[in-house]
Amino acid sequence: MVRFVLATANVHKGNEMRAILGPLGIELGDRPHGAAEVDETEDTLEGNALLKARALSQTTGLAAIADDTGLFVDALGGQPGVRSARYAGERASYEDNVVKLLAELAQTPEPRTARFRTVIAVAYPEGESFSVAGELEGTIAVSARGAGGFGYDPVFELRGVDRRTLAELSENEKNVVSHRARALRALVEELASR
Numbered sequence: 001m002v003r004f005v006l007a008t009a010n011v012h013k014g015n016e017m018r019a020i021l022g023p024l025g026i027e028l029g030d031r032p033h034g035a036a037e038v039d040e041t042e043d044t045l046e047g048n049a050l051l052k053a054r055a056l057s058q059t060t061g062l063a064a065i066a067d068d069t070g071l072f073v074d075a076l077g078g079q080p081g082v083r084s085a086r087y088a089g090e091r092a093s094y095e096d097n098v099v100k101l102l103a104e105l106a107q108t109p110e111p112r113t114a115r116f117r118t119v120i121a122v123a124y125p126e127g128e129s130f131s132v133a134g135e136l137e138g139t140i141a142v143s144a145r146g147a148g149g150f151g152y153d154p155v156f157e158l159r160g161v162d163r164r165t166l167a168e169l170s171e172n173e174k175n176v177v178s179h180r181a182r183a184l185r186a187l188v189e190e191l192a193s194r
């Protein structure tokens with residue numbers, strides 16, 4: 001059994017990571033209470049994921065794992081991108097961010113192409129670290145649909161025949177196709193090759 005301590009504080013992301021990794025024999029220990037918030041000062045997902053994993057690995061002396069995710073919308077030049085959590089302001093709710101995104105795209109005709117990108121970083125207390133990534137292509141809907149998932153899921157539509165939003169998928173369905181699932185499968189391959 002491989003075990004990492006979870007650096008990501010976002011409960012929704014943590015739940016998805018556990019649901020995907022548990023059956024693959026990778027256990028995620030709780031982020032310690034009182035662990036310092038790490039300022040996401042880098043301008044890439046890789047940089048911020050590594051910052052979060054390295055900081056927790058150094059303070060706990062354990063192997064740590066972090067997720068950093070962004071939504072990249074082509075018509076907005078890649079925004080909200082690395083700033084996805086704070087798109088509508090420092091303390092923005094998921095809904096605030098979705099409202100702002102739909103407003104920014106109000107004049108943009110469909111299809112408003114976009115992708116989610118997740119970077120998973122692992123850091124070891126001895127100093128070694130690495131990251132892997134996964135992406136999911138989609139389009140931004142004109143209004144929110146579905147009650148599942150979190151964040152931008154209600155406005156992120158799959159491409160192709162199945163045009164449901166990620167919030168219209170079951171938890172299991174999202175955890176098969178998502179950017180996070182793809183990144184975590186890449187993590188498992190990377191760990192197996194070491």
Ligand code: ITT
Pocket residue numbers: 007008009010013067068069070071083084085094097149150151152153166178180
């Ligand atoms: P940590 O720093 O604790 O990891 P965070 O919420 O700040 O948590 P991110 O910077 O990675 O994490 O997240 C960026 C935002 O992107 C997040 O707040 C959500 O609004 C959104 N997001 C991330 N993953 C998502 C997903 O699978 N589906 C929809 N939106 C997602």
